[in-house]
Amino acid sequence: MGVSDQEKGFDERSEMKGGVINDYHDAAGHGHIATDAYGNSLVQFDPAAERRLRWKLDLYTVPTVAVLYLFCFIDRANIGNARIAGLTEDLNLVGYDYNKILSVFYISYIIFEIPATVCCKWMGPGWFLPATSLAFGIVSVATAFVHSQAAICGVRFLLGIFEAGMLPGIAYYLSRWYKRSELTFRLSLYMVMAPLAGAFGGLLASAILKLPHFGSLHHWRMIFAIEGIITIGLSLIAFVTLTDRPETARWLTQEEKDLCIARVKSERLAQTEVIDGIDRVKLWRGISNPVTLQIAFIFLFNNITVQGLAFFLPTIVGAIYPEYSTVQKQLHSVPPYAVGAVFAVAFPALSWYLDRRQIFIILSAPTVIIGYAMFLASETPSVRYGACFLIASTCMVLGTMTNAHISANVVSDTARSSAIGMNVMFGNIGGLIATWSYLVKDAPxxxxxxxxxxxxxSMIFILSISGYFWMKWDNNRRDKKNVEQELAGLSPEEVANLDWKHPGHSLHISNIWAIMNPHATGTTTALDPPNQRWKDQWEAFNDKDEQAVQLYNALVREWNAWAKDDAAEKEDNWIELIERLRIMPDQRAPGFSRVAWYPESDIMAHRYNENGPSFVRVFPDMFDKVPVRGTVLQGNPQDSSSHENNNNTPQQSNHPQESDLS
Structure with a gap:
């Protein structure tokens, strides 16, 4: 049952219908869209070529931004290490002075968050990220020379300005290169640098404190100076190594550039460019998205915990073990961060494998609640120190998950930049609150x-659960709309500016059952409409088009034959079957929309098109995971002729993006 040369040629030909192109080289071009009216991809990709491209992207983009963010976080949080190394005594800080210094950083960080993100888009992240890293490295070195509370407040204010665009800028930068399902794990590879900064920063501070003094630089001053110099050096290297966008990547071939652009564009509803110009309407779309606001509040509450640990964990450890030396306290702050780093990568890796995000946001909250309850309920040092591990295990996950979730639920490049900036701005309001969460008078x-x-x-748990159900409700509401009628009379530019308000856009949420049963099998459903939205078309289908039933049943028979023959569960066989189903019968151009295995559990479903022939739609997403066994039942008992006799040409599916468990 090999694939014929004629059949293989379908994915290599470009078919243009009203500006819509199936060949990824053409789809990558300016002015072409790569989705249908419902956000379903019109482009067929070679999985092997995608895997090769991902490896290359992982090698050239992620390491540089990860190292920059590591020292960004170290330069921000090293004041916690400096505090127990003599900063408080040298600067005569008393009472709430330390908390005030921490607050100054977050005031400038919050004020400049969204402007910095817009500036990142305007300059291009390939230039903006190294430049801002250079600036905050210089400020970190300057901190080593302060001698008063006013001076350290000044440098911390500047540090907040220059670090404001770093976290959202990197998230925005990676969204230029990766698809939605891939982005979460890549975000984790730099966000994990936050807990690693706590672990590595504690070790580095301990080592620096053992160095001989250098002129007037000693103790805590050496921490700021040495770590700032390292940051400056890394930023200068980044100017050379960080590529701004796929089009300018010298390490990609032209074919790889086209594939990279087309992959990202194939998930952006009605967008003709991956990187568009700055547009006020789209900026507002990103900020006003209900998902952005809900997730931003989750990140706000989460950052109270994360930044509280960053600034006060050495102090908390010191209160748990007051008899320890300064170096011992520094070293005991390392293990909880190491555990947090493991979970900060493990959860996003699972998210990538399952293509789900929302469920992990929900699951991150209970361990934090339990950990702080242990602090409140017990004064035993071992219990409290154990609670630090429990808290760090999942609180570090949400920086990745929230930014990935927001990125998945806006459409345009401009809206994505403002939405991520909005999220991080709210997160840093949480950071500002965190600076006042642990006061000297409350010790130990x-x-x-x-x-x-x-x-x-508790608030994170409530918001994430309620957000999940709201998004399900909103998707159901959108399913009842007639997209063609909603878009009637709008120009292509006006349609693109709708962004997440486009009636064909579906919010990417989670199906909890699918997480419990990721490899469950199912059968095709009978010929019933999937929801009320399609009732009229399906009634017309029953009266007008018997060939769709024939084609449907022919494909079912073909599928059953392969299912019985697949004793070895060879993934290549299943993929080949999908390719055959896409192009049957002969002369049928590929035109299936983006498809999903969950939540419908359908392998294939036919669709009636009032303006053209009907066709069968296949659901092959599960094949990039684990082959699924089982025989598919025919959805209609009536007899049908062989598929070779059917000459239906499929039109694009009038079906919105399915909600994934994001």
């Missing part, structure tokens, strides 16, 4: 800080 038990973080964990 810190009931206010621990109680606050227990409450924020």
């Amino acid at each position: 038990n810190f009931p206010i800080g621990n109680g606050l973080n227990c409450a924020t964990g």
